[in-house]
Amino acid sequence: MSRKPLTQIFPFLLPLRSRQRKICFCLGMALDKNRYARTKGAELLAHQIFQAESALINTETGYDIQYQINKVHNLKLAVQTMDKILIHPGETFSFWQLARYAERHQAYREGLVLSRGKLVPGKGGGLCLLSNMLFWLFLNTPLTIVERHPHRIEYFPLPPGGIPGTDATISQGWLDLKVRNETEATYQLDTPDRLKLSLFSDQPCRHRYQSIDSQQHFYRQGKLVYRENHICQVQINARTGEETAKKLLYINRCQICYPLAPHTQIQELPEKREGESDEA
Secondary structure (H helix, E strand, O other): OOOOOHHHHOHHHHHHHHHHHHHHHHHHHHHOOOEEOOOEOOOOOOEEEEEEEOOOOOOOOOOOHHHHHHHHHHHHHHHHOOOOEEEOOOEEEEHHHHHOOOOOOOOOOEEEEEEOOEEEEEEOOOOHHHHHHHHHHHHOOOOEEEEOOOOOEEOOOOOOOOOOOOOOOOEOOOEOOEEEOOOOOOEEEEOOOOOEEEEEEOOOOOEEEEEEEEEEEEEEEOOEEEEEEEEEEEEEEOOOOOEEEEEEEEEEEEEEOOOOOOOOOEEEEOOOOOOOOOOO
16 A cells, blocks of 8 residues: 655645745756746737637536636736747747746646646646647647646546546646757747737648547446547648558546436447556
């Protein structure tokens, strides 16, 4: 049996541990020799590469709608730190490198956060919607994902237009979303007031990139139900429309904690043995 974290035995230590992790996170980024995207451009670059948007309010959570309203407030604070950010060749975009400055003028409000496997109210809750959208945006570009962490539990259905299996959870000091520009072009993130994200470039792309869910299925192990997604990236010649490459990016497994639609096919699998992991 795994040992409980010290902060779970002594919860009063959690704020100290959180502060320690944030300090270590900033120090680590200062020493890791990466060049992080920090500069913003006054004008948008010429060529739009991809666009993504999502509904801000999810009415299917089963929780007080005020948490959704607070989430929108939190998202607006975080997205302002990233608007017009330039990602030059060789630079790395980090969610927290930018979003850590979001509370300079206004404080985050309480939204829903996942803590120790449970959904609870927490300051800054809801920012994962932004990291999910950024991840989806980057998957459809030539940029290289260098750090991404999936949600392991899903407590309520995605809002309309949500893409299963393309999520990226974040937690300051613990989990980040990072992408590196290994191309010769410069990219720029555009984030208007509502959550509609676009990526622009100073050069036209010779290829388009499309991320697809090539396999999605549900299975049950014991009393738990999981969804598994196989996410592939397809490279398409921008001039001819011909598919030139296809690769499997990752396999995502997530526990589902809400009723699935009637007639959903669920495969029955043997229960996991003690110590067996379902990590993707």
